[in-house]
Amino acid sequence: MISPRGRLDSFLAKTLNIPKKAVRELLKAERVTVDGKVALEMALQIGPFSQIYLGDTALRADTPRYLMLNKPVGVVSATKDKEHKTVLDLIPEALRAGLHIVGRLDLNTSGLVLLSNDSRWSESMMQPGAHVPKEYWVTLEHPLTEDYIAAFERGFYFETEGITTLPARLAILGEREARVELCEGKYHQIKRMFGRFQNPVVALHRHRIGALMLDPGLAPGQWRPLTDDEKLACLKGAKPPNDFRPIAENP
Known part of the structure; x- marks a missing residue:
């Protein structure tokens, strides 16, 4: 189960089923955005309603209800x-x-x-x-x-x-x-x-x-x-x- 809160690199590794090294390459290539901003830090803290995209693909885009x-x-x-x-x-x-x-x-x-x-x-x-x-x-x-x-x-x-x-x-x-x-x-x-x-x-x-x-x-x-x-x-x-x-x- 993926935790709703925690580090961006852990979320990406579990969601995409890739190693942390591959996550680092995605961030370096500026392919990941969090809440509309390019994410560069592995340790960036995210929450359950963070809007996380890989290119145009939504990885997490839930909104509070x-x-x-x-x-x-x-x-x-x-x-x-x-x-x-x-x-x-x-x-x-x-x-x-x-x-x-x-x-x-x-x-x-x-x-x-x-x-x-x-x-x-x-x-x-x-x-x-x-x-x-x-x-x-x-x-x-x-x-x-x-x-x-x-x-x-x-x-x-x-x-x-x-x-x-x-x-x-x-x-x-x-x-x-x-x-x-x-x-x-x-x-x-x-x-x-x-x-x-x-x-x-x-x-x-x-x-x-x-x-x-x-x-x-x-x-x-x-x-x-x-x-x-x-x-x-x-x-x-x-x-x-x-x-x-x-x-x-x-x-």
Whole structure:
């Protein structure tokens, strides 16, 4: 497997299946360009989106892609699945290569999913300690009470993982409707938190990641590219988990 990052000479040797001596001759003959400039240095550092050409032949010409998708219920957050349609199945085949999912949702959860082929961008949101907030709209089987708010702020101990969840914000929007903001994503976390009150989640929808909200113009199953501002918005709003500024009462 060819590494997406590293030295130009190693990339050329592996891609063209030639010895380093032959690579040196190609560079000396000024036949290789990187990002539109003639490459002369064997040790030139390249990245996954470096535009590398040998003459008129593209050896690497991928470009970063950042997509927003409104995931429907019943679609699995995976690149392939034998039983269910996947989020990648909703993306045109020409754009799928190299895409990975940034923040998965359960099969029966709908809403904002991000996809990209830029691992550094996605890792900046998903790495431990990033604390990028994610907002969910929740519909429950039974009525809510004010007790939920303090309990979510305190966190819940999950015996299976041996951890206590980070503080979460809960706003009661209706008798059986709430908005929850988390800065982590444990397995079935929201359903398990409401489960402590014996209150099953009927519907769960992710509305926001960081400062990026799901485009209301996207119907379930639709997608669009992110703008440059939206790519940055995903990373905004990260804060210490004990910062309890109130969240608005209305979506």
